[in-house]
Amino acid sequence: xxxxxxxxxxxxxxxxxxxxxxxxxxxxxxxxxxxxxxxxxxxxxxxxxxxxxxxxxxxxxxxxxxxxxxxxxxxxxxxxxxxxxxxxxxxxxxxxxxxxxxxxxxxxxxxxxxxxxxxxxxxxxxxxxxxxxxxxxxxxxxxxxxxxxxxxxxxxxxxxxxxxxxxxxxxxxxxxxxxxxxxxxxxxxxxxxxxxxxxxxxxxxxxxxxxxxxxxxxxxxxxxxxxxxxxxxxxxxxxxxxxxxxxxxxxxxxxxxxxxxxxxxxxxxxxxxxxxxxxxxxxxxxxxxxxxxxxxxxxxxxxxxxxxxxxxxxxxxxxxxxxxxxxxxxxxxxxxxxxxxxxxxxxxxxxxxxxxxxxxxxxxxxxxxxxxxxxx
Amino acid sequence: xxxxxxxxxxxxxxxxxxxxxxxxxxxxxxxxxxxxxxxxxxxxxxxxxxxxxxxxxxxxxxxxxxxxxxxxxxxxxxxxxxxxxxxxxxxxxxxxxxxxxxxxxxxxxxxxxxxxxxxxxxxxxxxxxxxxxxxxxxxxxxxxxxxxxxxxxxxxxxxxxxxxxxxxxxxxxxxxxxxxxxxxxxxxxxxxxxxxxxxxxxxxxxxxxxxxxxxxxxxxxxxxxxxxxxxxxxxxxxxxxxxxxxxxxxxxxxxxxxxxxxxxxxxxxxxxxxxxxxxxxxxxxxxxxxxxxxxxxxxxxxxxxxxxxxxxxxxxxxxxxxxxxxxxxxxxxxxxxxxxxxxxxxxxxxxxxxxxxxxxxxxxxxxxxxxxxxxx
Numbered sequence: 001x002x003x004x005x006x007x008x009x010x011x012x013x014x015x016x017x018x019x020x021x022x023x024x025x026x027x028x029x030x031x032x033x034x035x036x037x038x039x040x041x042x043x044x045x046x047x048x049x050x051x052x053x054x055x056x057x058x059x060x061x062x063x064x065x066x067x068x069x070x071x072x073x074x075x076x077x078x079x080x081x082x083x084x085x086x087x088x089x090x091x092x093x094x095x096x097x098x099x100x101x102x103x104x105x106x107x108x109x110x111x112x113x114x115x116x117x118x119x120x121x122x123x124x125x126x127x128x129x130x131x132x133x134x135x136x137x138x139x140x141x142x143x144x145x146x147x148x149x150x151x152x153x154x155x156x157x158x159x160x161x162x163x164x165x166x167x168x169x170x171x172x173x174x175x176x177x178x179x180x181x182x183x184x185x186x187x188x189x190x191x192x193x194x195x196x197x198x199x200x201x202x203x204x205x206x207x208x209x210x211x212x213x214x215x216x217x218x219x220x221x222x223x224x225x226x227x228x229x230x231x232x233x234x235x236x237x238x239x240x241x242x243x244x245x246x247x248x249x250x251x252x253x254x255x256x257x258x259x260x261x262x263x264x265x266x267x268x269x270x271x272x273x274x275x276x277x278x279x280x281x282x283x284x285x286x287x288x289x290x291x292x293x294x295x296x297x298x299x300x301x302x303x304x305x306x307x308x309x310x311x312x313x314x315x316x317x318x319x320x321x322x323x324x325x326x327x328x329x330x331x332x333x334x335x336x337x338x339x340x341x342x343x344x345x346x347x348x349x350x351x352x353x354x355x356x357x358x359x360x361x362x363x364x365x366x367x368x369x370x371x372x373x374x375x376x
Numbered sequence: 377x378x379x380x381x382x383x384x385x386x387x388x389x390x391x392x393x394x395x396x397x398x399x400x401x402x403x404x405x406x407x408x409x410x411x412x413x414x415x416x417x418x419x420x421x422x423x424x425x426x427x428x429x430x431x432x433x434x435x436x437x438x439x440x441x442x443x444x445x446x447x448x449x450x451x452x453x454x455x456x457x458x459x460x461x462x463x464x465x466x467x468x469x470x471x472x473x474x475x476x477x478x479x480x481x482x483x484x485x486x487x488x489x490x491x492x493x494x495x496x497x498x499x500x501x502x503x504x505x506x507x508x509x510x511x512x513x514x515x516x517x518x519x520x521x522x523x524x525x526x527x528x529x530x531x532x533x534x535x536x537x538x539x540x541x542x543x544x545x546x547x548x549x550x551x552x553x554x555x556x557x558x559x560x561x562x563x564x565x566x567x568x569x570x571x572x573x574x575x576x577x578x579x580x581x582x583x584x585x586x587x588x589x590x591x592x593x594x595x596x597x598x599x600x601x602x603x604x605x606x607x608x609x610x611x612x613x614x615x616x617x618x619x620x621x622x623x624x625x626x627x628x629x630x631x632x633x634x635x636x637x638x639x640x641x642x643x644x645x646x647x648x649x650x651x652x653x654x655x656x657x658x659x660x661x662x663x664x665x666x667x668x669x670x671x672x673x674x675x676x677x678x679x680x681x682x683x684x685x686x687x688x689x690x691x692x693x694x695x696x697x698x699x700x701x702x703x704x705x706x707x708x709x710x711x712x713x714x715x716x717x718x719x720x721x722x723x724x725x726x727x728x729x730x731x732x733x734x735x736x737x738x739x740x741x742x743x744x745x746x747x748x749x750x751x752x
Contacts, residue, residue, distance in 0.1 A: 078682070081653060081654075081682050081683070084653040085650060085653045085654075085685070088646065088649055088650045088653070089650075090646075102683065108687075109687055109688045109689070110647075110650065110685065110686075110687040111685070111686050111687070112650075112654070112683060112684065112685040112686070113683040113684045113685075114682065114683040115681070115682060115683050270464065270466075271486075273464055274461060274464045274465075274486065274488075277457060277460040277461045277464070278457075278461075278488070305491070306454070306457050306490065306491060307457065307478065307488060307489040307490040307491050308488065308489045309461070309486065309487070309488040309489075310486075310487050310488070311484075311485055311486040311487070312485045313485070
């Protein structure tokens with residue numbers, strides 16, 4: 001293996017992949033980046049326990065040569081040191097495979113040698129049936145992920161709840177996440193005829209949203225029984241799927257309401273944020289929401305240790321009862337509100353021990369359920 | 377105590393003081409901010425184990441009223457919560473002392489209550505003889521600190537070495553710091569007739585450099601046997617002094633040289649930084665410096681685990697021997713070089729086991745000594 005590559009292309013790719021790699025992987029070779037030089041250019045691969053990311057650097061970029069390959073081949077070197085040194089080099093980088101899987105890296109008057117691993121010992125990526133694939137714009141996919149993935153369970157007690165359920169129906173993708181105290185659901189319209197459903201680890205989806213792609217660029221999704229691959233122009237992200245039966249969440253959404261209020265999203269966020277300062281002593285960050293009259297709600301929180309807060313906010317519109325009082329985990333309410341870019345939100349109350357429904361005003365594609373907590 | 381204060385003035389002051397306060401202080405009241413309303417405005421005080429910071433908010437700022445005091449008084453409230461809530465308030469803040477040392481904070485439609493401590497239980501600050509004081513521009517003082525304080529000992533084995541020695545001589549301040557492997561020394565010209573010398577904890581000086589003051593503003597330094605106070609227009613920083621005899625460091629500086637080379641500072645920094653990637657396996661981050669000939673030095677480092685690096689750099693000017701090879705802690709060399717803003721540096725070699733002397737070219741007011749390490 002021997003090639004010369006432009007400084008910017010190589011350091012960006014190595015730095016992006018290095019972010020997901022743990023330098024303390026139990027399997028030492030997985031702390032490495034696999035570098036492969038082939039007829040199409042360079043392919044760099046990195047992994048953590050859940051995912052593999054493959055990144056290609058093509059021979060040409062906008063008509064300019066970025067990689068010049070003298071000899072095909074591959075090797076694995078420790079990501080931490082490769083990333084540490086290449087970003088500190090002054091210009092174009094020549095890499096050559098030497099003895100015992102070590103490489104020499106030359107740039108200007110600087111010569112370095114990095115020890116490596118044999119590329120044959122690196123895990124093989126699963127073969128995908130690329131014919132059976134779903135296409136979706138990057139922006140729509142990441143939007144649906146960002147509005148749901150925060151609500152997955154942080155506990156491994158029920159592994160299936162640590163993932164986001166992605167349901168592809170005709171011309172539709174529905175993402176759902178829940179930790180059984182709260183639920184987030186988002187539906188986006190796409191052009192697709194596939195009917196499939198997967199539970200994908202939220203950590204993998206979080207890495208996917210970090211890929212620097214244009215919102216309009218197309219992501220190709222292909223899959224096997226155990227793996228799903230998100231392919232963009234530059235990168236492929238391989239994630240394991242979570243096995244197990246995802247709970248039926250459709251029946252959780254209350255169908256009738258005792259009260260429905262419309263509030264300004266940003267004002268409500270600021271109020272909940274203040275109230276959370278005083279909720280640290282509670283296991284569930286207890287915040288009280290009280291409909292005082294047709295025009296006013298009171299947000300309050302109380303801590304024997306710290307102090308208390310009470311504030312009044314204007315209701316824009318109300319339907320139903322005007323005398324409801326309930327307690328919630330303030331962090332959960334904040335998490336949901338912060339994912340709503342619309343100016344106004346509606347909150348639906350369905351009864352004392354039933355979850356509330358938070359939605360953007362006039363938009364049923366986005367939905368958050370939050371269970372109340374006992375305030376005593 | 378009762379007053380109204382402008383949002384910006386109060387939140388800035390509370391946030392600045394909050395940075396030094398530990399929320400887990402062994403003495404609970406020291407996790408608090410003392411608020412005092414008096415005839416001059418507000419005085420806020422915070423502390424960590426080494427220092428107190430006092431910050432004043434005057435009644436008027438640029439002719440505009442920023443504090444309106446209805447009743448004098450004082451109280452101590454937990455800094456973490458005061459800072460947490462006030463920055464989230466919408467506008468001007470009214471604070472009133474209530475029962476049991478609690479305060480109510482009102483802003484717009486928001487009312488909060490914070491539990492507090494009796495201000496009489498807060499430690500008294502030492503009384504200073506304000507007649508006996510030294511004046512020095514803030515910029516000169518912080519420059520001398522930043523160029524030396526990094527070299528103090530990180531170990532408490534010799535407490536006196538964890539401080540910076542500040543020697544005031546006629547029209548001169550000399551700052552010295554050493555951990556016995558390296559030494560940094562900086563002399564600045566000031567207008568002063570005082571002859572005094574203090575050893576100040578480097579952590580206190582670091583807080584001092586974080587104060588947002590104009591470089592030209594005057595710092596008034598006053599002192600007792602155990603305390604030193606740095607007073608600016610807005611703040612007073614009280615620090616304990618370190619007791620003990622500071623070693624005589626004057627005799628450590630080599631007087632003659634075997635070789636003296638002049639190098640470009642930035643190029644040398646980049647080379648040392650690369651070499652440090654390969655020095656992690658050594659206790660002392662071993663980097664080899666070798667004068668190869670009259671025009672070239674070689675910087676190299678070698679790690680059996682990671683790999684090696686070798687690079688050549690141009691010598692701008694050389695006097696004396698052209699065949700010297702020595703090993704250093706690369707981090708120490710980098711630390712020193714990064715404090716030198718001048719374009720070129722000189723490095724003086726005095727013999728195999730003697731420290732090297734790094735200085736800006738043509739400037740003897742700044743000096744760094746670094747002892748060599750064994751490379752076997």
